[in-house]
Amino acid sequence: MLRVSQLSCGYGNVIAVNELSFTVRAGEIFGLIGANGAGKSATILALAGLIDVIGGQVELEGQDITHLPTHQRVNAGIALVPEGRRVFADLSVIENLIVGATRMDRQCLDAGCERVFTTFPRLAERRNQLAGLLSGGEQQMLAIARALMAEPSVLLIxxxxxxxxxxxxxxxxxxxxxxRIEQLAIVLVEQSTERIQQVANQISVLETGRVVWQGTGEQAARDSSIVEAYLGLK
Ligand SMILES: Nc1ncnc2c1ncn2[C@@H]1O[C@H](COP(=O)(O)OP(=O)(O)OP(=O)(O)O)[C@@H](O)[C@H]1O
Ligand SMILES: [Mg+2]
Known part of the structure; x- marks a missing residue:
């Protein structure tokens, strides 16, 4: 589904990620972990079309999307849950959802909101509350729910x-x-393996923009001391 080949990207002259490759299919979770500054966000932002790709290729269902602008990627099925949630604090829960519904007809909006409210009952209870007044956890749920309103096939978190x-x-x-059971392909960034190793099909560990370890979630659990050393935790 999403195939990333030899991806290099960065901010202006700063190359943040060097030749990263991975594939994630429908119903799979790819985990990308690394310490502060490793290049995790740069990878996510490049996949969302928010920073420049310097080299390599990104394909979605066989289509080359390497240089596609962000709004066209959303239309192609890629949605972003950004670092720090970035909910619109002065808008209500339901208004935040509507902002995310870039591909939905007006007539489908209510049904779309109700669908995500089934997944996130707490948001349903707070549908008219300002997003800035939600707890951190509720804001994270709202950020995911807002991304789901774009009806994505690939979710970047x-x-x-x-x-x-x-x-x-x-x-x-x-x-x-x-x-995942609903067949989304998920690219999940975290700073440690603790939780991600239980769900990820594949994990890559980034250190200053390069992959220093890769394997399955089970292998990450088995090699935890090696992985933690790369993360500077040991
Ligand atoms: N806006 C920017 N302009 C220039 N360099 C940047 C910018 N943002 C990040 N960088 C640099 O790019 C590299 C990768 O940063 P990135 O934000 O991708 O790391 P990260 O793995 O997401 O870290 P964190 O865990 O702190 O979120 C770092 O060296 C960082 O200093
Ligand atoms: Mg980051």
């Missing part, structure tokens, strides 16, 4: 767990598992 209590992280991961 930058730091799902960041700053959230373990119990809320558990809830986010339950949602992720449900989305």
């Amino acid at each position: 930058d730091e799902l767990s960041l700053g959230l209590m373990p119990i809320v992280v558990d809830e986010c991961y339950r949602v992720l598992e449900a989305l």
Whole structure:
């Protein structure tokens, strides 16, 4: 589904990622982990078309989308849950969802909102509340829900767990598992392997823009001391 080959990208003259390759299919989760500054967000932003690709290729269902502008990628089925959620604080929950519904007809909006409210009952209860007044966990749910309103086939999630209590992280991961079962292809960025290794089909560890370790979630659990050393945790 999403095939990334030898991707290099960065910010102006700063090359943040060097020759990264991976494939993620419908119903799979690809995990990208690394310490601060490793190039995780740069990868996600390049896949969303928000920073320049310097080299390599990105294909979605066989179509070359390497240099496609962001709005066309959304139309092609790629949606972003950005680092730090970035919900629109001064808009209500439902207004945030409508902002995400770039591909939906007006007549389908209500049904689209109700669909995501089934996945996120807490958001349904708070549908008219300003997003800025939601808890961190609720804002993360809203960021995911807003992305789902674009009816994506590929979901890019930058730091799902960041700053959230373990119990809320558990809830986010339950949602992720449900989305995977619904056949989404998910690219998930985290700073540690702790949770991601339980769900990811494949994991790559980035260190200063290069892959230093890769394997399955199970292998990451088995080689945890090696992986943690790369992450600077040991
Ligand atoms: N706007 C920018 N302009 C120039 N360089 C940047 C910019 N944002 C990030 N960088 C640099 O690009 C590299 C990769 O950064 P990136 O944000 O992708 O890291 P990250 O793995 O997401 O880190 P974090 O865990 O802190 O979010 C770093 O060296 C960083 O300093
Ligand atoms: Mg980042």
